[in-house]
Amino acid sequence: MHEYGIAYDIVETARRAAIEHHARLISKVCVDVGEISMINPEQVEFLFATIIEDDPLFAGTVLTCTVIPPVTRCDCGYVGSEIYVCPDCGALPSIEKGKEIVVTNIEIEADEE
Numbered sequence: 001m002h003e004y005g006i007a008y009d010i011v012e013t014a015r016r017a018a019i020e021h022h023a024r025l026i027s028k029v030c031v032d033v034g035e036i037s038m039i040n041p042e043q044v045e046f047l048f049a050t051i052i053e054d055d056p057l058f059a060g061t062v063l064t065c066t067v068i069p070p071v072t073r074c075d076c077g078y079v080g081s082e083i084y085v086c087p088d089c090g091a092l093p094s095i096e097k098g099k100e101i102v103v104t105n106i107e108i109e110a111d112e113e
C-alpha cells in the first residue's frame with residue numbers, strides 16, 4: 001500500500017527531528033499533501049496513528065495534512081492549475097507543484113536543559 005510507505009516516512013522524519021532536538025514528545029506534525037499526489041490524506045492520518053501506537057515519543061501526536069493545489073506551467077507561458085491541457089495552447093503543461101508529500105513543521109516538547 002502506497003499510503004503506508006508515506007505514513008512510515010512521515011513518522012521516521014519526525015522521529016529523526018525529535019532525536020536531533022532531544023525531544024521527549026512530538027506534539028504535532030504538519031504535512032503538505034499535493035492534490036495530485038494520488039494520496040488519500042485520511043488514509044495517511046489513519047496509518048500514521050497505527051504506526052505510532054504504543055510509541056511514547058508520539059503519545060497524542062496530531063498529524064495535520066494540508067492539501068496543496070497543483071501549479072502547472074506551459075511552454076507558452078501559461079501558469080495555473082490545469083494539469084492535463086493548457087487552456088491557452090492545448091499542449092500538456094508540466095507540473096511544478098502538487099505531486100509532493102512534504103513534512104513542513106514538527107512541534108516537539110523537549111526536556112529543560
Ligand SMILES: [Zn+2]
Nearest residue numbers: 074076086089
Ligand atoms: Zn500552453
